[in-house]
Amino acid sequence: DIQMTQSPSSLSASVGDRVTITCRASQSINIFLNWYQQKPGKAPKLLIYAASSLQSGVPLRFSGSGSGTDFTLTISSLQPEDFATYYCQQSYSTPDTFGQGTKLEIK
Amino acid sequence: QVQLQESGPGLVKPSQTLSLTCTVSGDSISSGSHYWSWIRQPAGTGLEWIGRIYTTGSTHYNPSLKSRLTISVDTSKNQFSLKLSSVTAADTAVYYCARVHSTSYYESDIWGQGTMVTVSS
Numbered sequence: 465d466i467q468m469t470q471s472p473s474s475l476s477a478s479v480g481d482r483v484t485i486t487c488r489a490s491q492s493i494n495i496f497l498n499w500y501q502q503k504p505g506k507a508p509k510l511l512i513y514a515a516s517s518l519q520s521g522v523p524l525r526f527s528g529s530g531s532g533t534d535f536t537l538t539i540s541s542l543q544p545e546d547f548a549t550y551y552c553q554q555s556y557s558t559p560d561t562f563g564q565g566t567k568l569e570i571k
Numbered sequence: 572q573v574q575l576q577e578s579g580p581g582l583v584k585p586s587q588t589l590s591l592t593c594t595v596s597g598d599s600i601s602s603g604s605h606y607w608s609w610i611r612q613p614a615g616t617g618l619e620w621i622g623r624i625y626t627t628g629s630t631h632y633n634p635s636l637k638s639r640l641t642i643s644v645d646t647s648k649n650q651f652s653l654k655l656s657s658v659t660a661a662d663t664a665v666y667y668c669a670r671v672h673s674t675s676y677y678e679s680d681i682w683g684q685g686t687m688v689t690v691s692s
Contacts, residue, residue, distance in 0.1 A: 508667075514678070555677035558631040562618040
C-alpha cells in the first residue's frame with residue numbers, strides 16, 4: 465500500500481492567516497492526489513482533485529500543488545468556516561489511502 | 572442534485588455480518604461514469620478506504636478486508652451494498668458511501684452522510 469504522511473498533524477492559526485498543509489506519498493503517485501475537508505459529525509467534502517484542480521463550488525482561497533510524492537494544500541486567507549480537519553488521499557493505486565489528517569484550530 | 576444515503580443496522584454482534592446499503596438519487600449507477608465506494612472512519616481517527624464497485628460489478632477491495640468483504644450493485648434499485656463478515660469491535664466505525672469519478676482522477680465528489688455501526692454483544 466502507498467503510505468500518505470501529512471504534516472503538521474495539528475495547526476493553530478488565526479482568521480486571515482495563510483496556511484499550508486503538506487502531504488507526502490511513499491512512492492510517486494503522479495497527480496492522483498485529492499484533498500478533503502471534514503467538519504465534526506459531517507462527511508468529508510472534496511476540495512481539490514488531481515493535485516491542483518479546484519472542485520466546483522469551492523472558494524478560490526483554496527489551492528493545491530505538487531506532483532510525484534510531495535503535495536501541498538494552501539488556504540490563502542483563513543475564514544471562520546475553514547476550521548476543520550483536512551485529509552489528503554492518493555487514488556493512484558488501490559487500496560486508496562488517506563493521510564492521517566491535519567486538524568486546523570483557531571488560535 | 573445527487574445524493575447518497577446509507578442504511579442498515581446500527582448494532583451488529585461480534586462474529587456476525589455487517590450489511591449496509593447505499594441508495595443513490597439524482598444519478599444512475601448504470602451511467603458508467605462513476606465507481607461507487609465505501610469508506611469508514613472509527614471514532615476519533617482517520618479515514619479507511621474499504622473498496623469500490625463499477626456498474627458492471629467489477630470490484631476493487633482493500634486487501635486488509637478482502638477475505639471478509641463483498642460489495643455488490645443492484646442497478647434496478649440504483650443501490651450498492653456492503654457486506655463484511657466475522658466482525659469484531661475493530662469494525663466499529665462510521666461507514667460512508669461515496670461516488671467516485673471513473674474518467675478523472677478517482678476523486679470522491681459526493682458522499683453520504685454516514686451511518687454509525689457498533690459491533691457489540
